[in-house]
Amino acid sequence: xxxxxVRSSPPSSQFKATFQESYQVYKRYQMVIxxxxxxxxxxxxxxxxxxxxxxxxxxxxxxxxxxxFAKYQMAIHKDTPSDCGENEFTRFLCxxxxxxxxxxxxxxxxYGSFHQQYWLDGKIIAVGVIDILPFCVSSVYLxxxxxxxxxxxxxxxxxx
Numbered sequence: 001x002x003x004x005x006v007r008s009s010p011p012s013s014q015f016k017a018t019f020q021e022s023y024q025v026y027k028r029y030q031m032v033i034x035x036x037x038x039x040x041x042x043x044x045x046x047x048x049x050x051x052x053x054x055x056x057x058x059x060x061x062x063x064x065x066x067x068x069f070a071k072y073q074m075a076i077h078k079d080t081p082s083d084c085g086e087n088e089f090t091r092f093l094c095x096x097x098x099x100x101x102x103x104x105x106x107x108x109x110x111y112g113s114f115h116q117q118y119w120l121d122g123k124i125i126a127v128g129v130i131d132i133l134p135f136c137v138s139s140v141y142l143x144x145x146x147x148x149x150x151x152x153x154x155x156x157x158x159x160x
Contacts, residue, residue, distance in 0.1 A: 037151065045120060046160070051094055051113040051129075061117060064124050069093065072143035093129045093141060107132060118144075118153060126153040 006014045030036040049057045066089045073084035096113035103111065111132050118126035126144035130137055144153045 045118060047117045047119060048109055049115045049117055050100060050109070051096055051115055052100065053094075058115065061115075061124060065089075065115065065117070065127055068124055068127065068145055069143050071145060075146040076143075093127075096131070098131055103134070106134065113140075116157070118157075120148070125151075126157065128157045 004014070006012055006018065008015050011019075027036075027038075031038060047057065049055060049061065052058055053062075066086050069089045070079075070081065070084040073079040074081065093115075098111070098113050100110055100112035109132065111134060113129070113131050116128040116130055117124050118128075125148045126142065128142045129140040131140060139158065142154050142157050
């Protein structure tokens with residue numbers, strides 16, 4: 001048995017070289033120990049979309065996100081349809097006091113409010129509303145399709 005300490009942040013060349021193999025071990029572990037299904041969302045199925053009606057990805061996925069939000073609110077929190085309409089969704093999860101900023105030493109996506117969209121088979125199954133700030137990432141809210149609750153997307157999102 002050989003044990004190696006590999007720097008993950010910032011990613012070292014060893015980390016990059018062994019990432020896929022490490023990920024496969026992690027995935028097998030999650031499936032056997034935690035009974036995760038093999039189709040649990042992967043990093044390739046997660047999109048970070050700036051909360052801006054000027055952003056094409058945000059605009060093109062807005063209706064799907066708003067519909068998913070309403071479905072979640074009614075199933076999980078027993079809200080009425082009027083409590084979770086498009087205006088309520090926009091006010092609660094799209095209007096942000098944060099201004100987008102792209103600092104030279106900041107993250108590639110910049111600072112500001114984002115919707116972290118989880119896609120499966122061409123549809124959004126969860127959205128994590130997050131603020132990326134200079135010294136932290138703040139999770140504002142997470143909503144998901146109740147039909148996929150078996151994936152524990154809240155736990156997955158928090159760990160991610």
